Amino acid sequence: MSTLNQTSRRDFMKIAAAAGGGLFLGFNWSDTTAAPVVVDAKQIAAGSVKFNSYLSIGSDNIITIVSPNPEIGQGIKTAFPMVVAEELDADWKLVKTVQGKLDNAAFERQVTGGSGAVPHSWERLRKAGATARHLLVNAAAAKWGVPAAEITTADSKLFHKASGKSAGYGEFAEAAGKLTAPTDIKLKDEKSFKLIGQSVRNVDNKNIATGKPLFGLDFYREGMLFAIIQRPKAFGFKLKSVDAAAAKAMPGIVDVVTFENSVAVVGKSTWQCKKAREVLKIEYEKAADLESSEDHNRIFSNLMDNGEATVRRKNGDVEAAFKSAAKVIKAEYQCPFLPHSPLEPMNFFAHVREDGVELVGPTQTPDRAREAAAKITGFPTEKITVEITRQGGGFGRRLSADFAIEAVHVSKLVKAPVKVIWTREDDMTGGTYRPAVRYRFEAALDKNGEMIGYKLRGVGINSGNPTREDNFPSGSVDNLLIDSVEHKSAITTGPWRAPITNFLAYAEQSFIDEVAEAAGKDPVQFRLALLEKAKKSPAGEVKYDVDRMIAVIKLAAEKSNWGKKKGVHQGFSVYFSHRSYVAQVGEVVVEKGKPTLKNIIAAVDCGIVINKSGSLQQVRGGVVDGVGHAMFGNMTFKAGTPDQSNFNGFRLIRMNEIPEVDVHFVDNGISPTGLGEPALPPAGGAVANAFYKATKQRLRNQPFINEEAFKGIS
Template sequence: MHGDAQETDVSRRGFLKFAAMVGAAGGGGLLFGFSVPARSQGEGRRSVIGGDGVETPQPGVFAPNAFIQIARSGQVTLIMPKVEMGQGVYTSIPMLLAEELEVPLERITLVHAPPDGKLFNDPLLGEQLTGASTSIRYAWEPMRKAGASARTLLVTAAARRWKVDPSTCIAQAGRVTHPPSRRSIGYGELVDDAAKLPPPQDVRLKAPKDFRLIGTRVKRLDSPEKVDGTAMFGLDVRLPGMVYAAIATCPVFGGTLASVDDTHARKMPGVQQVVRFDNGVAVIGAHTWAAKRGLQALVIRWNEGPGAKVSTETIVADLVKASRRSGAVARREGDVDKAFAKARTRIDAVFQQPFLAHATMEPVNCTVHVRPDGCEVWTGTQVPGRVVDAAARVTGLPPGKITVHNYLLGGGFGRRLEIDMVTQAVKIARQLRVPVKVVWTREEDIQHDMYRPYYYDRISAGLDDSGKPLAWQHRIVGSSIMARYAPAAMMPNGVDPDAVAVAAELPYDLPNQLVDYVRQEPRDVPTAFWRGVGPTRGAFVVESFIDMLAQAAKVDPVAYRRDLLRKSPRALYVLNEAVRASGWKPGVSQGNGRGSGVSVMHAFDSFFAMVVDVTVQNGEVRVNRVTCVVDCGMAVNPDTIEAQMQGGIIFGLTAALYSQITIRAGRVEQSNFNDYRMLRINETPEIDVHIVKSSEAPGGIGEPGTSALQPALANAIHAATGRRLHTLPVGDQLKART
């Protein structure tokens, strides 16, 4: 990705042999990877698993472990563990390696690894996957150990050449120096000697006080290519002989294709073929415009099926009914029934959160070429292994015959954890003899997404004479994404750990708790992860409800939280810092049109507090300022952390103010950004991010901004208007009440 290293094709079999070899030589290190950018647009992005390359590393390449190759030129190649979708891992993970290897960051180039769950498994997620804000948590120790191991071997090689004690040598800036004799040698000159040495059994990692790179603000290494247009996304694929597909999928969930009259379509200039598949039809054209015009000329009849009776109202009715039955217990502390019996006051509430689409900036796309002896897929994905499995299922080819070319992702947000677009593209491609590029229109993207589930929560608390909670009961009702996506991760009693995230592990001191989960699937509506996943749902309910309890107790919401956070010092600290930085004023009167709201959240192994200041006039919400304090442990690149919090906050504001997917007659009613709108640049508030200095291991950062923002916004609106909004999005509700 960066630098001037030459591209190398390596066969899949050869790469796996090499991986096994360097994995053993490196003391059991993990192997990861990404693909090298192509030199020409026609080739797209070349994957290391394709081609007829060498079986092992070329002579003169030092591969001390599964992460690193160092050439005689001194160029360092990093086998990259995660995909880049805007979260900054193309910069932060190389920083971990560069810190311990003692090389300039600009000397590191990145290489993708082939899809292989055994080699590239993320132990935090159970498969080769980028998501759940785990990238830095996952790479923190292995990547640093890889760098330290390589550095140790290079220093040892230099010391042996000079016949000196290795402890008298220093590694710095890609060179080994012996200060007493003033001798110095570059890493590239040592690779042959270092390759002959046994790997170190134990390496000492730097103490945080000795970091020179980790913890500093480093500019994104992938930004220049994104700015000048040379960065390659799936949408940029161009292949010799490639054709283009425009698709129409049954508008009703669960429906299928009944018939197609393509008489007029086939007469359109540039239209080459009409391809049918189970629930849709594609027109193949010499270019996109021909395919789209041909699609418009089709006369299509659908078998809508029972899904045509589904609506938002029927789905909500199912959830309400399900909420009346007991669920699988996610957490039980003390005796909730006895605590409620002793309580002076009982507070009950219901919260609802709608279906949400991902609406990634780069529309869903996939290019596929199916041949009798193999299948190639060009796409941007968070799960390359699942792409292989999807292509193998459709084609009947063995996984070893599937080649995946992975790209930068123009937004993931959980959408590219799914492989439905790959499955569809392969179904189309297997009926052709040439590569076909399938790009969903924005309407197809919005109306055939896999949606963040509709959630329905019942929550209650019993308060003592001082207004402090004696009893806490929370029932979560909704679809189980985990049961479909990763059934092995489900708890034995049927609890979806994602659905109860935050709710089942509160930072507050609550002596009597009962949190349970009722699985209720939304008929035929497909559901999937959405940025922030379970914590987004959980934080909105919990933090809105805590504000309700503070109001009932007639206590300032910050003071109320402080009293409950005495046993969670990191959560208390971020709250106090957010209050200080925002200029929070206790006891602000409600109903004057301006107010501030607060939230605290522990998720993804990080702690967050937010204060949101809003003005509400005539049903319109203007967010003036968001103050965010984050304790994510060791901050690898504060610049990226700040950017991620800003992006997450904007993403969360968009959803909380405007976003919802509604269903009528089995169809999604929204279709594009006119009715599934985004936050405009002039609506973006001032965002003030503060990062707590910490020596704790890193926590997650890519998703939490979205999760912590929404309850702080709802609480601010309540402070400004006196209205407690229990359902998102808030925009339509405020207008309706004006």
């Protein structure tokens, strides 16, 4: 382990010193077995300690911790200190958080993605808080001359009931800082939690509401330049020549530079750069096939039948099962490319100096930005610092580092600090997109309506493996084959919120409803019967928790009063992703002959809920995101050029189209699992299955608005 970089340490010390000093704990995010360690503040300042995060308690009772993971709206900057405060019995109003800078040698997982931040840090944070409380209790016991076991804590105060003595944590912080931390610490029983599970406001709410500079777009450095970049307008083109004379002559323009496949206009304001970009004369030449959406349909059809498939999972004798089947059900589902379209477009600041590189901006993967900067500049990574700003959305887009790479290139070329800013059109047409995918499902039923065979083939465009071969219904069908085929394209793709499962869940859950109907069975009972099969006589390895999935199915059915509401058409969906389980029931009501989505009832098992209000918003946001993109989201291409470049052409869900979202959490006491993404995948299936109940027409392609069965509905 190494220490935090100088910038992080300086920020922490500034806050801790203002609090008057006191107790300093170091703890390791990368090792759940390592105990927190008491350190001297001078050691932190000198950089001579070998842990990677800090907790301090000052003489003024202020509690400060370093949070290493980027805050992208999922609430970890609030959840992390809540966990510490719970074990510490702290007064929440006295807890402060410092955003840690990049230090990949110290932080094991300084990434926001995959809904993994809280599961990764849960036990580490609890140990830090519990250790601090233990030290304070023992410091007070020594001064008061009483047994430590007789001292209780609450709201950042220590109490000895027998003697009537009490004191704030700050009074004993310095003495606690001179004690040795225990190597093993007892954590609270989850049933005694007081703060965890409550609704707590996001720690940045006030600053966001009052317009304080938090986000990458807010960042400003005196003397910095701005850059707007022209990239090829079509995927499959490369830069041939540039005539920048007219652009360079425009007011405020400092330079026009080229690198890789891009042209950067650099100037004193974003507007001046944007106007100058419009007069650039650029020639491109073809470097790859220029694909259109019509081409993709032909590609899907060809590869579905003739593509060389990679087998992802096979159980039993699939061909024999289908030959003996009393009934075979087949269906295909397709989804388009989708842009991420976060509210804050891509942006990044870079200053390539003679002695190193400074990077500042919104990134989900700060280490990726630093590694790229090292390759471009030749500096070792220890000479490159990355400051992480709050991020105005990302949904996987900011896992890439292309916008940071651009800033480094431009700064190096113009020898000045530069901030690259993308326009909305740049953001929507510059990639990277959710991959377009088509799935073909086949199911074999015996004479009793039992599913004895299952096939799934996924064909994706730059999707890698477009299946999740070990997810349900795998393990519940004796004879199963899942394979995939990939088409390589010049259109760039990348992770999009709940990668792959964002569409696969809809397709799988819609198809399971089709199979249940063919079997003459209730969709919920059909799923439960399959899960009981996976539990009692599994077909191959089962890599999901059957009991947790059964529990959310039953909870969603109960809370929605499944199948018992008159005049309400209900659709069911359930999915496992990012270690969590979510079941949803969509409810459609026909009003004046028009089917309308009214409600989504969601049952969620994400383990212990840390911040109830934040968790509710994560689920509701995921549902709305899933519903909106399933119904309306569509990115199409003509000869490699995106047809949609802004929200006037790319349809988002509107306020009056958002259903009520009723959320219920499973209380099972297990450690927290992911929550930023798991609510999105089941949403499309719940909606599609509900609309089928209302219209008797299947929605097999996204966006639904382009389907004949959906036209006239919205």
